[in-house]
Amino acid sequence: MKYKEIISEIKSIRDYKDKEVSRELFDELKQYYDQAQRLVDNIEIEVIRKNHTVYEQLKDSAGYNNKMIKAPHYLIFLSEEKDYYIENVGYVAQDIILKAWSLGIGSCWITFEDGEAIKKKLQIDSDKKLAAIIAMGYEVDHKNKVLYENVSDYNPSKADVKVIEDNTSERLGIRDIVFMKKWGEKADPDELVNFGLLEGFTYGRLAPSARNRQPWRFIVDDGTVVLTLKKDSYVSQYEEKIDSAVIMLYFKAIIESTLYNIKWNFTKPKKDYQVPDDYKIVAYCIV
Numbered sequence: 594m595k596y597k598e599i600i601s602e603i604k605s606i607r608d609y610k611d612k613e614v615s616r617e618l619f620d621e622l623k624q625y626y627d628q629a630q631r632l633v634d635n636i637e638i639e640v641i642r643k644n645h646t647v648y649e650q651l652k653d654s655a656g657y658n659n660k661m662i663k664a665p666h667y668l669i670f671l672s673e674e675k676d677y678y679i680e681n682v683g684y685v686a687q688d689i690i691l692k693a694w695s696l697g698i699g700s701c702w703i704t705f706e707d708g709e710a711i712k713k714k715l716q717i718d719s720d721k722k723l724a725a726i727i728a729m730g731y732e733v734d735h736k737n738k739v740l741y742e743n744v745s746d747y748n749p750s751k752a753d754v755k756v757i758e759d760n761t762s763e764r765l766g767i768r769d770i771v772f773m774k775k776w777g778e779k780a781d782p783d784e785l786v787n788f789g790l791l792e793g794f795t796y797g798r799l800a801p802s803a804r805n806r807q808p809w810r811f812i813v814d815d816g817t818v819v820l821t822l823k824k825d826s827y828v829s830q831y832e833e834k835i836d837s838a839v840i841m842l843y844f845k846a847i848i849e850s851t852l853y854n855i856k857w858n859f860t861k862p863k864k865d866y867q868v869p870d871d872y873k874i875v876a877y878c879i880v
């Protein structure tokens with residue numbers, strides 16, 4: 594998949610045409626999904642494709658402030674409950690979202706709180722846990738897009754949409770999210786080029802995140818890249834886990850398209866990086 598191209602273009606779609614995606618395209622997505630990489634091995638995932646009726650069923654129980662997104666299709670991801678199963682689904686689901694975009698299909702993550710209640714509303718009888726809801730379909734050709742505010746303006750008490758002229762949400766710069774050796778020491782992009790890591794971060798920072806808060810900060814320490822995540826009281830653990838998984842996919846996909854294979858480890862690195870209390874270490878990889 595042409596990750597760089599897709600990552601540069603993709604955005605969340607919240608307004609959909611009343612037009613169905615063909616069975617052939619869904620078959621292509623399914624084929625991709627069957628051979629796609631997982632973040633964690635040996636966790637069984639089940640993906641259920643549902644139609645527009647989900648909107649009525651989940652109208653007041655999913656989405657930001659329970660504001661459900663209306664779409665012709667939804668992908669519902671269920672998973673066996675094992676360590677890091679939410680991150681694993683987040684990783685796989687984001688890969689499907691990117692593949693769908695390459696086929697001309699738009700999508701959007703839909704957050705939720707009570708997975709068991711949602712399964713009931715959707716009449717899903719399964720021991721597996723609800724791990725993701727993704728809206729899918731064709732984008733309405735709007736001039737103005739409905740987007741979430743820039744993270745720096747973001748006010749959690751006012752978590753609603755606003756219409757802006759541009760069609761891409763804003764992102765933080767490399768120097769804002771990557772530190773060198775220790776917390777707070779802003780990375781020099783030239784140095785990141787020398788390590789072969791600049792593109793990983795350049796594209797990684799374009800990843801979607803719950804409420805576009807872009808909670809990721811990295812510490813690059815010789816051959817180690819440590820991923821940390823900001824803790825915010827208005828963000829659920831579920832959203833934190835998906836936000837982590839999505840950036841792991843972006844970073845890994847880009848590094849692997851230019852350099853070599855990497856593997857994210859969920860254990861903490863040995864060195865103490867003195868990460869402040871409002872951040873936590875999520876994972877690290879050796880590059």
Ligand SMILES: Cc1cc2nc3c(=O)[nH]c(=O)nc-3n(C[C@H](O)[C@H](O)[C@H](O)COP(=O)(O)O)c2cc1C
Binds near residue numbers: 702762802804832
């Ligand atoms: C875990 C997660 C949950 C999200 N939940 C919702 C949601 O419920 N409703 C919504 O409109 N957008 C949702 N989004 C989309 C984000 O708001 C969006 O990715 C972010 O604002 C950046 O915009 P972009 O994807 O267009 O670049 C979610 C994204 C993530 C990663």
